[in-house]
Amino acid sequence: MEVRNSRPGALTGALGLVILLLIIPAASHAQPDPYDILATATREFNSGNIESALNTFLTVPAPAQGEDGGAFVRSRMEAAKICFSTGEYKKSAALCREILDVYPENLEAKNLLKQIAAAQTPKWLRFLKDMGTYFPTLLKASGMTILLVLITMVISPVAGLFIALARISRIKSISFIFWCYIWIFRGTPLLLQLFFIYYGLPPLGITLDPFTAAVLGLGLNYSAYLAEIMRGAIESIDPGQMEAAKSLGMTYWQAMRRIIVPQTYKRLVPPVGNEFIALIKDTALVSTIAMVELMRAADQIFNTTFNIFILMQAAMIYLVMTSIFTVSFRKLEDRLGVYENR
Amino acid sequence: MIELVDVVKRFHDFLAVDRVSLKIDKGEKIVIIGPSGSGKTTLLRMINFLEKIDSGRILMEGREVGYRKDKKGRLVLEKQDVICALRSEIGMVFQHFHLFPHMTALQNVMEGPITVKKQPREDARRIALDLLGKVGLLDKKDTYPAFLSGGQKQRVAIARALAMKPMLMLFDEPTSALDPELVGEVFTTIKKLAEEGMTMVIVTHQMGFAREMADRVIFMDEGKFILEGTPKEVFSHRMDNARVKAFLDKVL
Numbered sequence: 001m002e003v004r005n006s007r008p009g010a011l012t013g014a015l016g017l018v019i020l021l022l023i024i025p026a027a028s029h030a031q032p033d034p035y036d037i038l039a040t041a042t043r044e045f046n047s048g049n050i051e052s053a054l055n056t057f058l059t060v061p062a063p064a065q066g067e068d069g070g071a072f073v074r075s076r077m078e079a080a081k082i083c084f085s086t087g088e089y090k091k092s093a094a095l096c097r098e099i100l101d102v103y104p105e106n107l108e109a110k111n112l113l114k115q116i117a118a119a120q121t122p123k124w125l126r127f128l129k130d131m132g133t134y135f136p137t138l139l140k141a142s143g144m145t146i147l148l149v150l151i152t153m154v155i156s157p158v159a160g161l162f163i164a165l166a167r168i169s170r171i172k173s174i175s176f177i178f179w180c181y182i183w184i185f186r187g188t189p190l191l192l193q194l195f196f197i198y199y200g201l202p203p204l205g206i207t208l209d210p211f212t213a214a215v216l217g218l219g220l221n222y223s224a225y226l227a228e229i230m231r232g233a234i235e236s237i238d239p240g241q242m243e244a245a246k247s248l249g250m251t252y253w254q255a256m257r258r259i260i261v262p263q264t265y266k267r268l269v270p271p272v273g274n275e276f277i278a279l280i281k282d283t284a285l286v287s288t289i290a291m292v293e294l295m296r297a298a299d300q301i302f303n304t305t306f307n308i309f310i311l312m313q314a315a316m317i318y319l320v321m322t323s324i325f326t327v328s329f330r331k332l333e334d335r336l337g338v339y340e341n342r
Numbered sequence: 343m344i345e346l347v348d349v350v351k352r353f354h355d356f357l358a359v360d361r362v363s364l365k366i367d368k369g370e371k372i373v374i375i376g377p378s379g380s381g382k383t384t385l386l387r388m389i390n391f392l393e394k395i396d397s398g399r400i401l402m403e404g405r406e407v408g409y410r411k412d413k414k415g416r417l418v419l420e421k422q423d424v425i426c427a428l429r430s431e432i433g434m435v436f437q438h439f440h441l442f443p444h445m446t447a448l449q450n451v452m453e454g455p456i457t458v459k460k461q462p463r464e465d466a467r468r469i470a471l472d473l474l475g476k477v478g479l480l481d482k483k484d485t486y487p488a489f490l491s492g493g494q495k496q497r498v499a500i501a502r503a504l505a506m507k508p509m510l511m512l513f514d515e516p517t518s519a520l521d522p523e524l525v526g527e528v529f530t531t532i533k534k535l536a537e538e539g540m541t542m543v544i545v546t547h548q549m550g551f552a553r554e555m556a557d558r559v560i561f562m563d564e565g566k567f568i569l570e571g572t573p574k575e576v577f578s579h580r581m582d583n584a585r586v587k588a589f590l591d592k593v594l
Contacts, residue, residue, distance in 0.1 A: 243392055244440035248454040248506060249430025251422050258457050262444050339444050341488035 034060045034071035041075065045082075054082050062102065073099055073106065080112055089116045130307045138310070141297030142317050148214060148283045148293065149321075153276060155219040160226030165256070167231050178227070185224035191285050193217050198289040214286040222279060229271045233264035266336040273329030277322050294318070343368045343541060344389065344510060349398030351384055351565075358384045360565035361398070366510065371536050372543045373552040373573075376562035377589050382545040385562070386512050389543065390432040391425050402428070430458050433503030437515040439495040441487040447474060447498045448483040454506045466505070473501035477531050493524030497531050504535075511535065513544040549590075552576070561586050 037060050045053035057079040063069035076095045083092035093116050099109040118126060166178040185193065198213040208216065237260050245255035287296035298314035301307070344366045351359040359381045366372060374382045387393035388400070391408055395417060400408050408428060409417045419425055442450050451470035455461040461469075474480045477497040487495055496516055503511060516532065517525045529550060536542060536555040544551050552559045552573050559576040561569040561583075569576055569586055577590075 238440070240436060240438060240440040241442065244434075244436065244442070246392065246426075247390055247429060247432075247434035247436075248502070249426045249458040250454075251426050254457050258453065259442055263442075339486035339488060341486075 034075075038071045038075050041078070045078070050082060050086075054079055057082075062098075069102055073103060077108055077112075080109070084112060084116060084119075089120055092116055127305075127307045127309045130301075130305050131309050131313055134301045134305075134310055135313065137301065138294060138297055138313055138317060141292055142294045142321070144291065144293040145280070145283045145295075146321070148218060148286065148291075149276070149280055151215050152218040152222050152279055155215070156222035156226050157230075157272070159219065159223035160230050161261070163223060163227035164230035164234060167227065168234060182224045182227055185221050186228065190217065190221050190282055191288065193221055194285060194289050210286070210290040213289055214283075214291050217286070217289075218279065218282065221282075222275065225275055226272060229268065229275070230264065233267045234260055236267065237263050266333060266340070269329055269333040269336060273325065273333075276329075277325050280318065280321050280325065343403065345401040345404075346385075346388065347399040347401065349385075349388055349395045349400070351381075351388065351393060352396050357565050359388070359395075362565070362567060364560075364567075366541065366543060368509075369539050369541055371541070371555050371557045372560065373556035373558070374543065374545045374560045374562055375547065375549070375552060375589075376560075376568070380562045381565040382562050383514055386434075386514050386543060386545050389510075389512055390429050390434055391419065392434075394419055426458070430454075430506055431509050433506060433508035433511040435496070435499050435503055435511070435513045435516050437518050439487070439492075439499045439519070441495055441499055441502070443487050446484050446486055447479060447490065447501075450487070450498055451501045451505045454502065458506065469505055470501070473504050474498070476504075476534075477501045478527075491524060492520045493527045496520065496528045500528075500531055500535070509541060511540055511542040513542065513546070515545055515547065517546065517548050561589070563589075 037056060041053045041056035041060075044056055057075040060072050060075035063072050076099050080092045080095035080099075083089075083095065093113060096109040096113045096116070099106050100113075103109075121129070163178050163181065166174050167182070169175050194213065194217040197208065197217050198210065201208060201213075234256075241259055241263065242255055245259040250258070283293055284295035287293060287299065294314055294317060298310055301310045346362065346364045348361045348363055349359055350357070350361055362381075362385060364372075364385070374385065376382050384393055388395055395409070397417060399406050408420055408425060410420060412418045442453065445453060448467070448470050451473055452463075452466040455466040455469060456463060471480065471483065474483050477500055479494055479497055479501070482490060482494060482498075487498070490498065500516075513532065517528050520528060525548065529548070532542075532544070532551070533555055544556075546552070556573050559569075559571060559573050560567050561576060563585055569583060576586075
């Protein structure tokens with residue numbers, strides 16, 4: 001009996017072990033597969049049962065140590081997105097954090113958290129924050145605007161002076177060639193000229209990078225304008241000045257260089273200043289030929305944020321630049337006029 | 343020294359100078375008078391090639407200068423460097439001064455020697471200061487023309503022309519644009535120059551020039567010399583010529 005008594009106990013123990021060994025896997029097998037739940041929930045979501053889809057998503061259990069958590073992450077993520085879309089930001093954020101507890105590096109959850117934070121801040125505050133965020137980008141882009149302006153400010157007066165002198169040349173053919181030049185570049189839109197240089201020259205075998213094309217376009221256009229201004233200024237100088245210079249024995253070019261042209265400087269400042277202020281604004285046109293400058297940068301940021309403050313910020317930067325020009329040209333004019341009795 | 347032979351100048355249909363010959367000797371002071379539009383100024387400007395002659399010859403030291411003939415036989419000015427070299431020997435003073443407004447009085451006077459003669463700055467400065475002293479404007483050396491009176495401007499203009507050390511000075515109505523009270527200072531400056539022996543041709547309406555410094559007075563009308571002689575001869579002969587009489591009666 002003792003033995004008999006003891007046998008069934010051992011037997012029961014062994015049997016229990018066997019049953020356990022057999023049942024546990026079977027029982028765990030009986031648990032629904034997380035991916036099945038995920039699929040079911042997705043089906044529900046797709047058929048429009050948002051509410052039940054949400055509940056189903058949440059039945060996917062958290063993975064144990066070492067287990068595959070793919071379905072869990074997916075389900076919580078989808079649930080969080082549903083909550084985000086219905087405006088339940090707190091619930092959505094909690095779900096994101098649930099993911100991050102298990103996978104602290106999950107980017108999708110992190111990004112959604114950021115979106116939730118952004119959605120919860122008022123629009124005007126977000127816009128203000130944008131201004132701070134994107135200001136360095138705008139400032140960097142204005143660097144290109146300034147560079148284009150400076151290069152054109154060096155090229156166009158020099159080229160303009162030579163074109164002006166060519167225009168007043170007594171050699172008819174030279175004068176005519178540059179008359180044509182001015183006629184074309186002053187008579188057609190700068191935008192068209194830029195398009196022609198950037199898109200129109202490659203088929204003719206000349207391919208220019210955007211920067212070169214921009215500098216060339218602005219330079220050619222502004223040289224034409226400045227040439228006409230300079231020609232007018234030179235012709236406005238009293239002919240007696242040329243005669244006086246000649247009577248001393250000066251050649252035409254000596255007289256131009258020493259006597260005539262220096263007298264035009266003061267008269268040139270107001271109209272040339274005007275042109276340079278127009279130039280600052282005209283650089284915005286090169287954004288159309290793949291140049292990243294202030295206008296283009298502002299446009300790009302505006303297109304992703306729809307934040308009107310970004311455009312206002314760009315406008316302020318343009319205003320600062322043009323104002324600096326206005327003031328400095330006024331000062332320059334006064335300084336160049338020291339010899340005038342006024 | 344310089345001689346114009348049968349020079350003619352037309353402006354379209356208008357005959358400004360009509361076959362005129364003029365010989366200027368070294369040290370001679372010639373004063374040309376006559377009504378407006380008589381060709382006096384044009385004649386003066388021909389001497390330093392500011393006005394191109396249509397026909398005739400210009401001789402310097404007996405040598406024909408300044409022009410050559412093109413294929414069709416018309417007169418054309420010589421190349422620029424030849425003309426410039428000739429001009430640098432002849433000083434000119436204009437009715438309206440034509441000082442360089444962007445330069446101080448001193449810079450105006452230095453300009454010719456530096457740019458044309460390529461003289462060292464220091465030399466040019468010394469010459470200029472000397473000349474400004476001579477015309478009595480040393481204290482105005484750093485003044486811009488806009489801040490000078492008409493008389494002062496004209497004296498600077500005279501100094502500017504003298505800085506080139508010309509062998510001949512041309513004065514084109516040097517006092518006509520001046521207020522009456524300023525004529526004297528310019529007149530005195532020119533007279534001083536005459537006394538130093540400078541060769542000069544003066545076109546003027548100011549009879550003082552003719553009386554006080556002319557070796558020879560020329561009365562011009564309609565592009566021709568009507569009367570030519572010493573001041574004494576011209577002023578005493580004026581009764582013989584109706585046009586001269588009419589003109590002199592008006593200006594005297």
